Amino acid sequence: MKTEKIYRFMSKEEAMRFLSYKCLINTDVQANKGNKSNAQGFCFGIGDEVQATKDWRRLKGIVTADYLLVGMLKPDEHFVQCKGEYIDWELYDEYLSKGTCLQEQIPTAMFDELCSIFYSLDDFESFDMYKVEVENIDMSISLLQVNGSDEKFRPINDIRAVVNYWDACEKLVDIINEKLFDDSRDPYWIGGVCGGLCDFGDTDFLPPEEMALIIQNEVTYEQYVEWREANLANERKINLQSWLKGARHSMQKDKKANNE
Incomplete structure (x- = not known):
């Protein structure tokens, strides 16, 4: 493979x-998704x-x-050549300059790209990372180089701490789904916020934190349902930690009666 720079636009989480x-890791086959591309996995532009x-x-x-990630790959890496179909804006502009009607089509x-079902920082000889600013009016972009140490992009150690937290939260979801729901649920993070509230x-x-308490205290499904249903039946809620320590809604009622 010819050694040259490649680039990839990406989300903040991926960065x-x-x-x-x-x-x-991404095993998606673009052709199977209806896209006119023979790429599999992550796509990278050339340049x-x-x-x-x-x-x-x-x-x-x-x-x-x-x-935006821009980098130089190490030799003999696992990226393969592929092609994707996109609007040819240069040809479009050429047609317009000649007064050609383009209303119908x-x-x-087909543009050359590289793809791989997996990649990491170790695949790159060198790289630069840019924060992308999209202009609202014409959707053009400007780039701010950050490379992981700029004040606008947290230092590497901070990033690792956040990513490790995400991974731990995902692991908690997997354990709860297996041990509490027999792998019968399709959980997802509400609003896409990993570490927030998970809908099972x-x-x-x-x-x-409640998933961790369930695992730590070896809460059974029956015990979990008892706590859940008790909360659904009462206006005032008892958090799981208090419930595990013996708090019950009847205690709240007794306390209220004694104060009257």
């Missing part, structure tokens, strides 16, 4: 995982930040662009 030396800024015109609306072309379906909503 943080990349900078914390996580191996990112530097200048080329990426130019290519943004055809990529906007398709990719998530919180950050906007021209497209039905009326089962748990934050990480």
